[in-house]
Amino acid sequence: MSDDTDVLAPDTLNVGDRVELTFPARGDLVVLARLVSSAISARAGFDIEDLEDLRLAVGELCLLALDGGDAPDGQLRLEFTCSAETLDISCELIGGGSHAGSSNGTGENQQLSQQILAALVDEHGRDESDGVVRAWLRKRRGGPLA
């Protein structure tokens, strides 16, 4: 272990590092976001419990952006940004126009997503601007990044 705070282990994320993931806006691919979330959270210094929380929370972000249904021709773009004290994650639905609709896309499900996010992360939200739906969260670490 090094005492030099400017040097991080090779498999950790540095403060200011940003990772992007873009994939077709389909529910069956949300698992990709969860997998990447786990890998990034571990490298950002979160413990196993936070890692599991973030895996679930990122899935909920995707569901909020998708509004319960696949978006044909749309893309989900996730951005993970590591700061000294937080991991910020946003999920945007880009393009795709109207949703294809899904039997699971209900206000009740959105409420459940919001409840889950409220319990698992420090801040979260969902907004829509210029036709782009964006859901986001912020999770604080127990301590600052080494």
Next chain:
Amino acid sequence: MEQHFNIEERSEQGTTVVAVSGEIDVATAPQLQECLHSLIAGGKTTLILDLLSVTFLDSTALGVLVGALKRCREEGGDLHLVVTDPRIIKIFEITGLTTVFPIADSLASVSVS
């Protein structure tokens, strides 16, 4: 490592048990929804849902379970859950659903009236 999603139905002492394994999420929840709705429509309104081998569950899955619970109770039955994984139980707790579903930690401890 990742367990494949699967649904199995069986009867135990006259009650239908639906055992699910793997991840129940937006991709797989519709299969579970179809299974539960089909059973309820067929008159099996008291169900035991064995979630002991479920490794992940999201809000879509919760929505399916709540919908099935409502349908069961409308028909005079109930939907019992069997779950022990603390991560799964935590999801029910944070959404307040531990007070809505009858939840047991083993099939043997489910009390079907």
